[in-house]
Amino acid sequence: MKTKLFGTVLLVISTLWACQPERDPLKLYDELVVSTGYDDAIDFSSYSTYSIATDTIGFVSNRNPDDTILYHPDSEYPRPVLQRIESNLNQLGYIRVDKDQDPDWRINVYVVNDFNLFQEVYYPSYYYPSYYGYGYGYGSFYGYPYVNTYATNTGSLVIEILDLRNITPDNKIKVIWSAYAGDVYNTIDLIKQTEKAIDQSFVQSPYLSKHE
């Protein structure tokens, strides 16, 4: 009897210990993933001026935009984000001008929000035993299907450089550089990590400079 009890306890402990180790969420979610891409046919040093919004960033979402912290009228997010982008571009030698001063570039900044809702319907077994013990083998009165709902809310900050100098005859504007930073919804310190990600997006784009 003791051997069986010991064995059972050991089995439970062993199998639980041997389960998948959890990833540290502080490490995983804190720093944003920064991805950049560019048009390698472009000589970025040949451009000089850009325009960028002062206090507004775009928002693209598949849900009600009123729910997001980024779109709230009192949100403190847009201004430091735009200032950080401007600061980086200025350090690289580009000059900010007003949009009606014929800039070479337009800097687009927006957040793409992807909200997903998953629902799973569970159907308890028809032969689920009765709660009170009798009637084992018969359908339970408590065996109604139930629904579990899961939600994921993810988003990326997108920065784009639009080439206003080479607008096509049919008024198409080419994106010659883009940066994606995510996930902005699960990071621990949103503004600080976003600023860090913006800096990184320029660091990993050494071709993006006015200097020789």
Place this chain on the structure above:
Amino acid sequence: MNKNWPVLVVLLVCCITAQAQDSYFFINWDVNTPLTNKEWIGNTSTRGAKIGFRKFVGSDSRYALGVDVNWAYFQEYKPRETFQTPGGAITTDYYNDLFQLAITAQGQYHFPVGNMKHVFPYAGIGIGANRNDFTVSYNVYQDEDYSWGFLARPEAGVLFRIGTRRKLGAMAGVHYDFSTAKSDNYNYKNFSSIGFQLGVMFMNW
């Protein structure tokens, strides 16, 4: 993969082996160190277990045949780094995870040592199949790959019987695993590891 499946495996093996004679069932804590592609994961895994069953064959109880099921979780955190991609770059820190699940048919020989009542050294080999699940997690994003392969596992160890009347024993062993499960995405042409196992056995002889 469902995280509760090890419990189901344990219960299944217990049911199958409960009534067998001249046999033993064991559960081991299994520690493994990868030997291939250590740049991707080089950390030793302490998150592993092996469950097995052996049935003695022959009149002198020197040979045994059986089945093992084992699994191991390898995990390694990689600090932030920048990868150059065609037309750009990506910077992130990330976790590499490798989950290994295997089932093998085992054959082993028990060396005659002393009075053959308490200590049973053995050597054997297992042949079977294994599945490797590769996962890269960066922020909320994941890339995954998996593969199946043939597995060969030479193994040596020793069994200790705790008292001649008791059905409880201890066991320890070392094993080398070579699997053909590969992943082109993560630069695995095969996978090999060396492991140490320690645990208890429940005897029916």
